Amino acid sequence: MCKDLRKVTFTLGSYEFLPDLSPKEMKDMEELSKVRSGYFHRWVDDVDSSKDIPYIRTMALVEDNADGSIHMIEFQNLKFLEE
Numbered sequence: 001m002c003k004d005l006r007k008v009t010f011t012l013g014s015y016e017f018l019p020d021l022s023p024k025e026m027k028d029m030e031e032l033s034k035v036r037s038g039y040f041h042r043w044v045d046d047v048d049s050s051k052d053i054p055y056i057r058t059m060a061l062v063e064d065n066a067d068g069s070i071h072m073i074e075f076q077n078l079k080f081l082e083e
Contacts, residue, residue: 005039005040005041005063006039006040006080006081007037007038007039007040007080007081008037008038008039008040008060008062008078008079008080008081009035009036009037009038009078009079009081010035010036010038010060010062010071010073010077010078010079011032011033011034011035011036011073011077012031012032012033012034012036012071012073012077013032013033013077014032014033014076014077015029015030015032015033016029036064036065036066037065037066038062038063038064038065038071039062039063039065040060040061040062040078040080041060041061041062041063041070042060042061043058043059043060043061044058044059044060044061044072045057045058045059046058046059046072057074058075059072059073059074059075060072060073060074060075060078061073062078
């Protein structure tokens with residue numbers, strides 16, 4: 001990990017209230033929406049070409065501070081921290 005990377009907090013997804021979730025589904029939803037800390041690497045394009053017209057969205061490439069894993073995060077689930 002490089003010291004020059006910007007610190008961020010992020011979630012892997014957004015919490016979505018769904019009635020009648022099983023305990024496993026509830027645990028998965030909590031894990032998805034858990035706030036994590038990490039380091040921003042760069043912006044990348046994610047292309048979904050499963051439809052007739054490709055859908056392109058810009059994602060953040062983020063390194064998880066806890067285990068060093070790399071995730072592609074949607075911009076609304078990312079917050080840059082001031083230094």
